[in-house]
Amino acid sequence: MRRRHLLGLAALLPAPALAQALSPEQRAEVLRLIREALTQDPSILRDALAGLEQAEERDRTEARSRALAANRDALFRDAADPVKGNPQGRVTIVEFFDVRCGFCKQLHPTMDQLLARERDVRVVLKDLPILGPNSLLASRALLAAHRQGQYVPLYDALLRLREEPTEPVLRREAERLRLDWARLRREMDDPAVTRRIEQNLALARALDIQGTPALVIGDTLVPGAIDLPALQRLTAQARS
DSSP, X not given: OHHHHHHHHHHHSOHHHHHHHSOHHHHHHHHHHHHHHHHHOTHHHHHHHHHHHHHHHHHHHHHHHHHHHHTHHHHHOOTTSOEEEXXXXXXXXXXXXXXXXXXXXHHHHHHHHHHHHOTTEEXXXXXXXXXXXXXXXXXXXXXXXXXXXXXHHHHHHHHHOOSOOOHHHHHHHHHHTTXXXXXXXXXXXXXXXXXXXXXXXXXXXXXXXXXXXXXEETTEEEESOOOHHHHHHHHHHHHO
């Protein structure tokens, strides 16, 4: 038991703190006991590392909760954000996505199923073009289409797309939806569109979002695509 306590102290204290807390003789004794304990029971190190990982995960969860609370207006109440589903919905889901992301494409029909079944859900769409130039081009096209009231139709088309969203492809899809391509192409380069993308990227960094898709449902950040039952469960929790 003494060995486990000493090993726990050595694992949890930073090296400078350990050096200041113990005399040279005590440090030598701690190291001797650590070596002896690890030789006799290597699981001690595994347990210590597991404890550190759990502590780090708690720290990350608490930091993420603070970030969600600090950014609630930017997440849920930005009137400039495009919305899918019920604009007056009781439950809001924020979706960070990249149109070129395979997992976002996988999530897309699941989200549509949720919206078809639960009519009080509002989905705020946040472009997060992190997968290269064509992702950025597509996000610019979407935000320009928003000015023509056609963000969601183009979003749906691009999430179903199975080819690169190059400019010719974007033009084809925009014209199929009867968007004014000349206006859309001009407004894709508007500095306000650039600022909106930069704001989304900054918000994602503040929330420590590492990839797409990422969903914020109530007080929960969900990294990655999830299935319909999980979506319904989280939506019910947010609703209650």
